Amino acid sequence: MKRLILLVSVTLLFAMAAFAAAADGTWLVATSNTNVPQKLVLQTSGSALAGTADTKAISHGGTNGNDLWFQVTTLSGTEYYKGTISGSQLKLYPNKGGGPITYNHQ
């Protein structure tokens, strides 16, 4: 019985890991671009995306398959971002240009 419970628990653990959205977790910038967020901490809930870009909370976030998008409000206004996830890499495209910026999943 104990073995059965252990087996089910391990199976559930693997299943949960497999179902975790690709965007979830911490992403660190892979380039030396200091004009973009250096660290993204993202958390999905259904198709909604929440989290932080450096110390600022993101807003209007969402995901659809490998696409993700969010906004960051700064003193100079709203900055728009969209990106695509491929494996452990996220390529982010700021609306103001300068993309893609590559982030690595931690």
Added chain:
Amino acid sequence: MKQGRLGRILLWSSLLVLIAGVVWAAVTTIPNSALIPSTQYYTDGLGGGIGSTVMAPNDDSSAGPINLGFTVNFFGTNYTQFFVNNNGNVTFGNGLSAYTPTGPQGATQPIISPYFADVDTRGAGQVYVRTDIPNEIIVTWDQVGYYSIHADKLASFQLVLRGPNYNVPAGEGTVGFFYKAVQWETGDASGGTGGFGGTPAAVGFGDGNSSGYVLAASLQNGVSSVVTNHHIWFSLVNGVPQVGGGGSPTPAPTSLYLLAVGLIGLAGYRFFMMRRNQN
């Protein structure tokens, strides 16, 4: 003494009006009533044919530079090439990957925007260019979807750009925006949900700096229903867009403003000189 004081007041007034005018003259609004009801592309009136696709299905890509086949004066600069951008606009100088219009002009480079919004052709539609008509280029965003990969609502619109040697028929112009059904106005990354809300589509022209000519509905909720099944012609008079065909152009607000500043300044100078002569 009184005349000298008045002269100084007028001089300072003209300077203040000049500074205020720089801000005021930045954007000219085109009334929505300038749109003419229609249900076809411009090319439908020619028997059809929207040309060839210029980009594979994509999000935020550009094609170009593409030769115009003529020279166009746009806000005082001559261009012989242009870029077609997936997001409902064409630009001069460089392509544009921006997906959310920023500022009233939409972007910080010379731009013509029949419908600048976050087009996504990965789900539906394509962008076409027709180049076979002398002195005329036609770009069509045909039944295009919106970001992210949405195809539940589509938009169909067309840009006509003519060179100076095109024999423009009466009632037409050298730049035309033609709209069929436009069912969405905002992509998900621009704050939209289900194609609406957030920062809606921009419609108009921008010089990349401070001057722009935008439809009143531009960047406003409801812009899609304003443009659907309409068209509008513009003429580039000395590179500056004006609604309608050629002929005697209505003085642009900027010109009238400069005239007013000049007259006030002249009056101030006259009073100032009169005072000096009296002394």
